[in-house]
Amino acid sequence: MAGTLDDLAALSGVSRATVSRVINGGSVSPSTRDRVMAVLESSNYRPNLAARTLASGRSGVVGIVMHVDPRLLFQDPYFSQLLQGMSDALSEGATGMMLWLGNRSKEETLERILGMGLLGGVIVTAYNLEDPLVDGLLASSLPTVLVGHRRADRTASYVDVDHVRAADTVTSHLVKLGRKRIGHVTGRRGTVAGEDRIVGYQRAMDRAGMSTEGLIVDGEFNRASGAAGAAVLLDADVDAIFCANDATAEGALDAVRARRLAVPDDVALAGFDDLEFAAHLDPPLTTVRQGIRDQGIEAANTLFQLLADPEGGPRRVVLPTELVIRRSTVGGVSAR
Amino acid sequence: MAGTLDDLAALSGVSRATVSRVINGGSVSPSTRDRVMAVLESSNYRPNLAARTLASGRSGVVGIVMHVDPRLLFQDPYFSQLLQGMSDALSEGATGMMLWLGNRSKEETLERILGMGLLGGVIVTAYNLEDPLVDGLLASSLPTVLVGHRRADRTASYVDVDHVRAADTVTSHLVKLGRKRIGHVTGRRGTVAGEDRIVGYQRAMDRAGMSTEGLIVDGEFNRASGAAGAAVLLDADVDAIFCANDATAEGALDAVRARRLAVPDDVALAGFDDLEFAAHLDPPLTTVRQGIRDQGIEAANTLFQLLADPEGGPRRVVLPTELVIRRSTVGGVSAR
DNA sequence: TTGTACGCGTTATCAT
DNA sequence: ATGATAACGCGTACAA
Numbered sequence: 001m002a003g004t005l006d007d008l009a010a011l012s013g014v015s016r017a018t019v020s021r022v023i024n025g026g027s028v029s030p031s032t033r034d035r036v037m038a039v040l041e042s043s044n045y046r047p048n049l050a051a052r053t054l055a056s057g058r059s060g061v062v063g064i065v066m067h068v069d070p071r072l073l074f075q076d077p078y079f080s081q082l083l084q085g086m087s088d089a090l091s092e093g094a095t096g097m098m099l100w101l102g103n104r105s106k107e108e109t110l111e112r113i114l115g116m117g118l119l120g121g122v123i124v125t126a127y128n129l130e131d132p133l134v135d136g137l138l139a140s141s142l143p144t145v146l147v148g149h150r151r152a153d154r155t156a157s158y159v160d161v162d163h164v165r166a167a168d169t170v171t172s173h174l175v176k177l178g179r180k181r182i183g184h185v186t187g188r189r190g191t192v193a194g195e196d197r198i199v200g201y202q203r204a205m206d207r208a209g210m211s212t213e214g215l216i217v218d219g220e221f222n223r224a225s226g227a228a229g230a231a232v233l234l235d236a237d238v239d240a241i242f243c244a245n246d247a248t249a250e251g252a253l254d255a256v257r258a259r260r261l262a263v264p265d266d267v268a269l270a271g272f273d274d275l276e277f278a279a280h281l282d283p284p285l286t287t288v289r290q291g292i293r294d295q296g297i298e299a300a301n302t303l304f305q306l307l308a309d310p311e312g313g314p315r316r317v318v319l320p321t322e323l324v325i326r327r328s329t330v331g332g333v334s335a336r
Numbered sequence: 337m338a339g340t341l342d343d344l345a346a347l348s349g350v351s352r353a354t355v356s357r358v359i360n361g362g363s364v365s366p367s368t369r370d371r372v373m374a375v376l377e378s379s380n381y382r383p384n385l386a387a388r389t390l391a392s393g394r395s396g397v398v399g400i401v402m403h404v405d406p407r408l409l410f411q412d413p414y415f416s417q418l419l420q421g422m423s424d425a426l427s428e429g430a431t432g433m434m435l436w437l438g439n440r441s442k443e444e445t446l447e448r449i450l451g452m453g454l455l456g457g458v459i460v461t462a463y464n465l466e467d468p469l470v471d472g473l474l475a476s477s478l479p480t481v482l483v484g485h486r487r488a489d490r491t492a493s494y495v496d497v498d499h500v501r502a503a504d505t506v507t508s509h510l511v512k513l514g515r516k517r518i519g520h521v522t523g524r525r526g527t528v529a530g531e532d533r534i535v536g537y538q539r540a541m542d543r544a545g546m547s548t549e550g551l552i553v554d555g556e557f558n559r560a561s562g563a564a565g566a567a568v569l570l571d572a573d574v575d576a577i578f579c580a581n582d583a584t585a586e587g588a589l590d591a592v593r594a595r596r597l598a599v600p601d602d603v604a605l606a607g608f609d610d611l612e613f614a615a616h617l618d619p620p621l622t623t624v625r626q627g628i629r630d631q632g633i634e635a636a637n638t639l640f641q642l643l644a645d646p647e648g649g650p651r652r653v654v655l656p657t658e659l660v661i662r663r664s665t666v667g668g669v670s671a672r
Numbered sequence: 673t674t675g676t677a678c679g680c681g682t683t684a685t686c687a688t
Numbered sequence: 689a690t691g692a693t694a695a696c697g698c699g700t701a702c703a704a
Contacts, residue, residue: 004697015675020699029673049453050389051697054680059386061434074416075612081410087437096452098397099435101423116432117385117681223616276411280559280590340681351691356683365689387681390696 003045012039023047049095053118060095062303063113063122063142067102067133072221076247077275078292082147085296086123093304094120106133114140121307123147123299126158127191143306145299145315148192157306157314159299163193166288166321167200170242170270173286173323175208177330179240179268182210185219185229185252187244194221197244197272219248226251227258234259239267240329246271246278249285249328269328283327290321339381348375359383385431389454396431398639399449399458399478403438403469411558412583413611414628418483421632422459429640430456442469450476457643459483459635462494463527479642481635481651484528493642493650495634499529502624502657503536506578506606509622509659511544513666515576515604518546521555521565521588523580530557533580533608555584562587563594570595575603576665582607582614585621585664605664619663626657 009016012035021028022036053059064086066079073079083099090097098119100109110133113122121143126134129150137144138156146158174182184201187194198216205212217232219225226248233241234255243249249271256267263269263283271278274289298317305315345352348371357364358372389395400422402415409415419435426433434455436445446469449458457479462470465486473480474492482494510518520537523530534552541548550572553565562584569577570591579585585607592603599605599619607614610625638651 005699006697016698017676017700018674021674024699026700027673032673046451046453048390048697049451050386050395051680052699053386054384054390054682055697055699057680057699064435070420074413074420077410077413080416084406084410084437084439087435088439091439095448096434096436098432099400099423100432101420103420103424103427112431115382115385117382342681352682353684353691353693354689357690360683363689368689384681387696388683390698391681391683393683393696 003043004048005045008036008039008043008045011043012036050118058120059118061098061119062090062094062096062300063098063100063116063119065100065109065113065122065124065133065137067100067106067109068125068127070102073101075222078273081292082125082296085293085298086300087296088293089297089300089304093300106131107136109133110136113137114142121145121303123303126150126153127193129190129192129195143303143310145303145306147295147299149316150192155314157302157316159295159302159317159319161290161295161319161321163196164200164203166272166290166323167197167242168204169200169321169323170272170286170288171201171204172208173325174240174242174268174270174329175204175210177240177268180210181215181236181238182240182242183215183217183230183233183236183238184212185217185226185233185241185243185248187219187221187248189218191221194244201242219244221245221248223247223251223254226253227255230255231258234261234267240264240269241267242270244272246273246275246285246287249287250277250281253281253285253328264327264329264331274322274324278324279326281328283331286326286329287324288321289324291319294319339379340384341381344372344375344379344381347379348372386454395454395456397434397455398426398430398432398636399434399436399452399455401436401445401449401458401460401469401473403436403442403445404461404463406438408557409437412581413613414581414609417611417628418461418632421629421634422636423632424629425633425636425640429636442467443472445469446472449473450478457481457639459639462486462489463529465526465528465531479639479646481639481642483631483635485652486528491650493638493652495631495638495653495655497626497631497655497657499532500536500539502608502626502659503533503578504540505536505657505659506608506622506624507537507540508544509661510576510578510604510606510665511540511546513576513604516546517551517572517574518576518578519551519553519566519569519572519574520548521553521562521569521577521579521584523555523557523584525554527557530580537578555580557581557584559583559587559590563591566591567594570597570603576600576605577603578606580608582609582611582621582623585623586613586617589617589621589664600663600665600667610658610660614660615662617664619667622662622665623660624657625660627655630655 005016008019126146126148149158217229219229230252271287274287278285462482462484485494555561555565566588607623610623614621
């Protein structure tokens, strides 16, 4: 049924090497190729990946590492979308993908990944300014692509978006609407996205000559912290809030509603991500669309490039973002 | 740096076999063991999984197959939670997990999984009444655990909940509240959960002596179909709707709101899953809690049992569900 | 074009 | 208790 290369060789009356060539595209005479192919088709042979890996040194299996807080992981569709994108692209060129989530310490996870041996390369989410797991992978000999990146990751290959610029754009949008006290519920401190979005917000405010004093409240990229943060900002009498992501904005909306204030009349609200639900909020949420699935796809493709040309140096991909204006900032505009 | 078993053998002045014994727990004299251990610790050696698998026949790597519609996958936290549970449990006993999503046809996916060779076993979501991928895995020699199951899967190992019973319980809850026209927006037809929940709903209605004519509308387990289905049912003048899952119920809530009707005064609403957001809806949603993460954990443990005792016959685990009553059916009750 | 033969890093079965 | 040595299944230089 299953059989080995030797079995096929015996059945087709050639050497094992020839069968191997037929399978892997070596040079074989048309006649023998046909003969071997016939046997091969009838015999539903499956090459043994372990043996193949051992002999050739490459397995075609890549690793995906998403070492994030479980609560975030299964609340935020962000990760599912990213995974989906990677899976889509990887299924083209890789024979399989292994997955590591955050159920062990970063050190342990790193150890397991490196111990895996048969991995061709890894894609790892790099959201934190400090991350021993990412450091370890970059320091290893394993071809590595980051999703997100720290400033220090200059020699690494990564896929990311320009958070600073995008945050600047949203904030400027609020400024242009005539909002005078624009608050910001940040993302989780210590994350690249969190910090960079603060920088972008700050930059836009500076340019507009507006003070941000008392207008920045720390959040956690989730709904609860959005509600709490917005409550503080509402006390500070803001007329607009830029939330570090959509989940945070949803929480902010809760807080605004709890005070019977109107969006956007009393308070304008903006988020970041453009997740599915953002368009379905009431009112629909102005936000920054970042192609999350695209980031996954690009990360996979970048890894493929790295594998194809290991000497080609690091590849960096910065994907574009798009400001999606909906009724949470501009009352009259219809949702798209 | 990395090194092989032979290197370690040379460094510690013993044979490769002895080093292997030290690592894998064979019988070695305390003295040599200590000597080898010393070398081993200083040398951050990592056994080569490919070689190990080739020689021993087992890899410790398990597969997870979630071949579902991408749109469902990254909208519904259900899958993330399931994955999380599996990952948690697997990280204890397995060296790694490979993941297959629905980016290829079921036949192609099956081929790839079986071709993988080094898999110790697989966990596969079995939601559809007909599924060649599940059939193929069950027919293969690969130890397989289903999450969900078809009636025909009598000889298979699976983890599931009793959908019929749970749906019966929710519906009976609505009956007891005095609702007279209880509608049902079904799950996707052709899925076990969808069909079984219909059966449970029907059973409860029959028992209460209520007709279900015109009260069953097909849904798709998502928000959009929930809104559409609820609209139809509202036209049919229902005073309660049991939705096949929480996402569907969220859509139904949209539809009820659009008509300026009150929940639960005009229409009572119930869902299924008890996802995070269900408690945060306005009003909080009455629903059936099924331990999704627990199902993942149980599936992993079941697979481990299967691997430990291949002759032990199929293992079946039916996890309990719990009716969670919130304000969408009983106005006065506070959310838990 | 085809076959021979060696090596990949382990495990496992023998002797010793 | 330990050390040779034979698998494991495949890729691939090298020879023919």
